[in-house]
Amino acid sequence: MDKVLIIDDDEWNRQIMKETLKKEGYTLFEATDGESGIATARKENPDVVITDYLMPGINGLEVLMELRKLRNNMPVILLTGFGDVGLTIKSIQMGAFDYLEKPVKSSQLKTVVRDALNSVKVSSSLNEVIPDDISTVLVDNLLVGKTPQMKEIFKNIGRISMNKVNILIQGDTGTGKELIARLIHFSGITRDKPLVIVNCSALTESLLESELFGHVKGSFTGSIRDKAGKFELAGEGTIFLDEISEISLNTQVKLLRVIQELEFEKVGGEASVPMKARIIAATNKDLEELIKQGKFREDLYYRLKVFTIGLPPLRDRKEDIRDLVVHFLHKLNKRFNKNVVKIGDGVIEMLQEHEWQGNVRELENTILQAIVMSKADVLEKENITLIARRHSIVESSQGEMQFKTLADLEKYHIKRVLDDLKWNKVEAARFLDITRPTLNAKIEKYDLKQD
Numbered sequence: 156m157d158k159v160l161i162i163d164d165d166e167w168n169r170q171i172m173k174e175t176l177k178k179e180g181y182t183l184f185e186a187t188d189g190e191s192g193i194a195t196a197r198k199e200n201p202d203v204v205i206t207d208y209l210m211p212g213i214n215g216l217e218v219l220m221e222l223r224k225l226r227n228n229m230p231v232i233l234l235t236g237f238g239d240v241g242l243t244i245k246s247i248q249m250g251a252f253d254y255l256e257k258p259v260k261s262s263q264l265k266t267v268v269r270d271a272l273n274s275v276k277v278s279s280s281l282n283e284v285i286p287d288d289i290s291t292v293l294v295d296n297l298l299v300g301k302t303p304q305m306k307e308i309f310k311n312i313g314r315i316s317m318n319k320v321n322i323l324i325q326g327d328t329g330t331g332k333e334l335i336a337r338l339i340h341f342s343g344i345t346r347d348k349p350l351v352i353v354n355c356s357a358l359t360e361s362l363l364e365s366e367l368f369g370h371v372k373g374s375f376t377g378s379i380r381d382k383a384g385k386f387e388l389a390g391e392g393t394i395f396l397d398e399i400s401e402i403s404l405n406t407q408v409k410l411l412r413v414i415q416e417l418e419f420e421k422v423g424g425e426a427s428v429p430m431k432a433r434i435i436a437a438t439n440k441d442l443e444e445l446i447k448q449g450k451f452r453e454d455l456y457y458r459l460k461v462f463t464i465g466l467p468p469l470r471d472r473k474e475d476i477r478d479l480v481v482h483f484l485h486k487l488n489k490r491f492n493k494n495v496v497k498i499g500d501g502v503i504e505m506l507q508e509h510e511w512q513g514n515v516r517e518l519e520n521t522i523l524q525a526i527v528m529s530k531a532d533v534l535e536k537e538n539i540t541l542i543a544r545r546h547s548i549v550e551s552s553q554g555e556m557q558f559k560t561l562a563d564l565e566k567y568h569i570k571r572v573l574d575d576l577k578w579n580k581v582e583a584a585r586f587l588d589i590t591r592p593t594l595n596a597k598i599e600k601y602d603l604k605q606d
């Protein structure tokens with residue numbers, strides 16, 4: 156029989172709760188203050204505890220903290236004064252299962268206790284998934300991945316981190332480009348040198364140039380002193396140029412010069428400064444396509460991609476999802492002071508079926524939201540909200556195709572051309588007037604298959 160402990164100094168209130176819960180068939184224990192309540196809990200190991208907040212001696216939150224030490228997944232329900240918003244927030248932050256406002260309604264009491272008991276049952280049927288404690292720094296920079304694609308990437312990082320070739324990281328949004336850049340920087344010869352990150356899309360052309368190369372005093376209004384640019388600050392370390400596709404053609408020319416001549420001039424200055432940093436550039440765009448459109452210089456492209464790392468979208472490495480979930484539970488529990496250490500049945504399968512347009516970042520946000528919403532120590536389906544699959548091709552009533560986005564149209568067109576040409580990719584690429592690699596990239600991106 157399930158055991159419920161009630162801690163409250165108010166005799167009348169205890170009486171009412173006892174009567175309600177007795178009818179539900181629970182075994183009841185009671186205490187009139189925090190200390191004796193904790194003593195009873197230690198002796199009887201109740202399944203659920205209900206505690207008042209304001210009592211002589213220690214208060215309900217202190218009781219909660221002590222009970223946590225006793226058994227981590229013991230649900231504690233806090234009784235709060237009506238409308239005491241501050242306290243209810245605090246109690247949930249500190250890990251109370253739920254709170255009930257006084258005077259307690261018997262129907263609410265029954266529901267909350269039943270929910271709490273349920274959560275204990277689910278919890279005790281599952282094992283903890285979080286590994287032994289490792290340091291926060293390590294957790295934050297850990298790169299998870301056991302699929303062959305990811306292993307191959309790790310191997311390549313091993314190869315390239317011991318010299319300073321320029322690297323281009325390509326991958327859809329949220330696939331981990333910045334994390335990879337950090338890993339390359341911190342695992343090789345640049346480890347003890349600076350890592351400087353520049354988001355190329357965040358600045359206008361002239362600001363970006365002064366940001367990259369620095370400027371001398373008086374070179375433009377407002378430049379009241381010399382300023383070192385990011386290339387200078389990176390020294391012999393790494394400069395990470397994020398969203399490289401966003402830099403203007405003018406700046407591209409200047410960047411190309413830096414790479415070729417290994418030196419640069421500050422804006423408004425004459426003396427040249429040597430460039431010794433390794434450049435890692437990242438993009439979620441198809442640079443070859445931009446070259447075709449005249450928006451990106453081909454010569455710069457080849458200078459940047461001495462070595463290329465292509466990060467696969469998450470939906471192509473579903474086997475990593477479980478490890479990623481465990482990793483994020485570990486990382487986010489710490490950050491948000493939660494204790495979700497178990498994974499409910501069917502959760503991983505559900506996550507593996509999702510499309511993950513936003514890739515690993517979307518997964519991380521989903522887990523974060525679920526952690527924040529969970530009352531107990533289990534990651535459960537009910538707390539996971541998945542962004543609905545993006546609307547794709549819709550057939551109208553007349554049977555003609557309607558496309559929501561340009562990408563949908565492109566996908567449909569490429570598939571039709573491929574099918575018409577019996578998947579002869581050379582011919583399809585020629586017909587579509589794109590290169591073979593671009594065609595391959597699109598086939599992969601849209602997950603096209605021969606019927």
Ligand SMILES: Nc1ncnc2c1ncn2[C@@H]1O[C@H](COP(=O)(O)OP(=O)(O)OP(=O)(O)O)[C@@H](O)[C@H]1O
Nearest residue numbers: 297298299327328329330331332333334439515516
């Ligand atoms: N393999 C991985 N293991 C652990 N965490 C990961 C992994 N890949 C990505 N992440 C996490 O997912 C989030 C997004 O990663 P990151 O910022 O590196 O992506 P990105 O490709 O740079 O995205 P964007 O194109 O939007 O800039 C980060 O919090 C990162 O720590």
Ligand SMILES: [Mg+2]
Nearest residue numbers: 329332333397
């Ligand atoms: Mg990024």
